[in-house]
Amino acid sequence: MTTETARDLIRSVMELPELLEAIDDDADLRMAGIDSGELILVALRCEQQLGRPLDESELSGLVSVRSVASILTGPGGSDGAA
Amino acid sequence: MKALVEPDVLVGAAAGLRTVPPDFAVYEADAQLATRHLSMDHAALAALAQAGLPHRTDPHGAPLFDFTDLTNVALRSGSGTTVPELARRFLLRFMSGEPRSWYEERTWQISVWPPKGSAADDWRLLPLDGDAPGITVHSSTRTSGAISAVVTIAGAEDAVTDPEVLALYEDVYDALVSGDVAYQSVPEALRHEHERAWAEGVADCVVISRVLAGRIVATGRRARARRGYLLGLLGSDHAWTEVHEDGRWKCLDPVFELLARATPGTERFRAACRGGRFNRLVPCDTERADPLITLAGRPAPAWALAGVSSRPAEHPVSTDNAVTAGSDQ
Numbered sequence: 001m002t003t004e005t006a007r008d009l010i011r012s013v014m015e016l017p018e019l020l021e022a023i024d025d026d027a028d029l030r031m032a033g034i035d036s037g038e039l040i041l042v043a044l045r046c047e048q049q050l051g052r053p054l055d056e057s058e059l060s061g062l063v064s065v066r067s068v069a070s071i072l073t074g075p076g077g078s079d080g081a082a
Numbered sequence: 083m084k085a086l087v088e089p090d091v092l093v094g095a096a097a098g099l100r101t102v103p104p105d106f107a108v109y110e111a112d113a114q115l116a117t118r119h120l121s122m123d124h125a126a127l128a129a130l131a132q133a134g135l136p137h138r139t140d141p142h143g144a145p146l147f148d149f150t151d152l153t154n155v156a157l158r159s160g161s162g163t164t165v166p167e168l169a170r171r172f173l174l175r176f177m178s179g180e181p182r183s184w185y186e187e188r189t190w191q192i193s194v195w196p197p198k199g200s201a202a203d204d205w206r207l208l209p210l211d212g213d214a215p216g217i218t219v220h221s222s223t224r225t226s227g228a229i230s231a232v233v234t235i236a237g238a239e240d241a242v243t244d245p246e247v248l249a250l251y252e253d254v255y256d257a258l259v260s261g262d263v264a265y266q267s268v269p270e271a272l273r274h275e276h277e278r279a280w281a282e283g284v285a286d287c288v289v290i291s292r293v294l295a296g297r298i299v300a301t302g303r304r305a306r307a308r309r310g311y312l313l314g315l316l317g318s319d320h321a322w323t324e325v326h327e328d329g330r331w332k333c334l335d336p337v338f339e340l341l342a343r344a345t346p347g348t349e350r351f352r353a354a355c356r357g358g359r360f361n362r363l364v365p366c367d368t369e370r371a372d373p374l375i376t377l378a379g380r381p382a383p384a385w386a387l388a389g390v391s392s393r394p395a396e397h398p399v400s401t402d403n404a405v406t407a408g409s410d411q
Binding site for chain 2: 015028029030031035036037039040041043044053054055056057059060061062063
């Protein structure tokens with residue numbers, strides 16, 4: 001999972017996907033203009049992609065493009081963004 | 083694109099809904115707002131209007147609804163895909179965790195900022211309460227109407243034992259469980275008339291926190307209605323009651339207990355709602371569950387939620403500038 005793939009997932013739930021272009025991979029998604037509803041949908045898409053519920057710490061850590069990529073990669077996976 | 087909920091599902095959810103009383107309703111929510119926040123579109127709104135959900139009509143003939151009514155329709159839809167439903171589902175992950183995860187000390191980087199689209203100076207955010215039990219504010223800045231802070235929250239297992247207080251809690255909780263009072267979103271103006279809201283059979287966390295605090299105070303005990311931010315993915319507004327017992331404030335949260343009720347394995351969490359203080363609730367500076375955000379001195383519109391970002395943070399090594407709360411407020 002690369003951060004570019006994570007960006008695609010995040011863009012898919014955004015009303016204004018162009019907001020994502022202005023931030024780097026470690027920037028806070030909420031501060032960048034992604035609203036709480038969109039962030040909840042990002043969590044939902046992650047669960048759908050992983051085929052399992054996110055645990056509480058994963059939900060709390062869902063704050064940046066890189067953290068989305070990391071969650072989708074999973075423990076021991078290869079994160080092309082790292 | 084967001085998945086939209088089918089109109090007939092929403093029409094079914096609107097049947098029997100206790101709508102906002104006309105003197106508190108604000109019929110301004112259009113399709114753009116409904117799509118953005120509630121996964122509804124023009125077709126859904128037209129169907130809801132036809133089904134009789136209270137509304138007005140804009141100059142182009144399109145229906146305008148009360149935002150709170152639409153939120154409650156979404157919550158009742160059972161679609162599992164609306165944002166309010168998903169928010170509740172994710173909240174339950176916290177409630178289903180191990181007790182240690184509710185109480186252990188956690189440090190958070192918190193940012194709160196006013197809604198976009200208006201001059202920052204028009205909005206006012208209620209400050210965080212650095213004197214609250216278990217709260218240590220390591221740093222806090224306010225710029226352009228926004229709050230940025232690093233806060234450590236230490237939860238505590240601290241059951242309320244006063245039988246009369248617990249009986250009052252049970253009365254409130256039972257009214258919610260039985261459906262005599264529907265737990266649903268309530269507009270801020272009606273929250274301020276919490277006894278009327280309760281009498282009309284509708285209550286949210288703010289109404290409930292005020293009703294319970296008022297009933298406890300009426301017995302001569304000390305109680306207060308608190309309001310602040312629920313940290314984590316949701317970053318949402320939440321209110322609860324606190325009662326002064328054994329020389330310290332203890333939390334009472336019938337709403338959290340109600341939300342956990344239908345989920346197996348949450349028995350300990352539900353018991354913890356009767357006194358426990360959770361490590362992801364940061365109170366603001368209010369004892370009456372006042373609005374967290376105001377616009378030109380008045381409660382902000384229902385759609386104008388403060389932006390809240392919170393993420394787990396490292397505990398600062400130095401706490402020289404920390405403000406640590408005592409146990410007896």
